[in-house]
Amino acid sequence: MPELKALIFDVDGTLADTEKDGHRVAFNLAFADAGLDWDWTVDIYEDLLSVTGGKERMKFYLDKYTPEFTQPDDLDSYIADMHKAKTAHYTELLSKGRIPLRPGVKRILNEARDKGYRLAIATTTTPANVEALLVHTLGEESMNWFEVIAAGDIVPAKKPAPDIYDFALEKMNLKAEECIAFEDSRNGILSSLGANLKTIITTNDYTKDHDFNGAAIVLDQYGEPDSSFTVLEGDAHGFDYLNIDMIKALHSA
Ligand code: XBP
Ligand code: MG
DSSP states (O other): OOOOOEEEEOOBTTTBOOIIIIIHHHHHHHHHHTTOOOOOOHHHHHHHTTSOSHHHHHHHHHHHHOTTSOOOTTHHHHHHHHHHHHHHHHHHHHHTTOSOBOTTHHHHHHHHHHTTOEEEEEOSSOHHHHHHHHHHHHOGGGGGGOSEEEOGGGSSSOTTSTHHHHHHHHHHTOOGGGEEEEEOSHHHHHHHHHTTOEEEEEOOTTTTTSOOTTOSEEESOOOBTTBOOOEEESOOTTOSSOOHHHHHHHHHO
């Protein structure tokens, strides 16, 4: 196995628990702005999360949940406008510091940087959302920590397609075997495995029952030195919180 050189992170659900109290709320605010009574409850949103990409998710909702709604002729631009409003609400929520990073994320990013590992992001969310999360949790300069921020419509085929990871690998001029991916969902791991990346999973409330077959390990969280993770599947190689040594052990296993 070639030496580990780079860590590639998903954003939503992986760096932070953004879906229930962030994206979902922002979609509902955008619907209310447009005078629509669409209510994406926590339960309905679980079903909607099967589709990645906010615009794609809205289309899926319209088809499945609002058969009585007369779709406008130019549905794509109608959805694109509403999605812009949603992004404004979402970035506003983040600017209020409403969504913290998950345990261990900041520590692992810092340790990786100290030890000279390269960092990248591969996500289906809109670039402005990634920037808002990084800036409001890690500070303005953290945007420069990531060599590549592959996000949103940069590739037409969103996760579960491997394209976003392939794009990040190509930009970094690295082989999949030199990297490891961090994901939280079934669509995420299908994408990273599709790009031949070893993948570390942390689950959340929406993804804890997903199928993570093929993962390097499945954890409930990365943990911290004083609060360990729970291993849901796989071998933790004697570690009880995720750090670079454990990531290296998983990469070379
Ligand atoms: C994240 C997504 C995104 C967000 C919403 O999935 O699917 O669509 O839910 O963001 P992953 P946008 O973590 O697998 O990348 O509305 O900006 O699309
Ligand atoms: Mg995710």
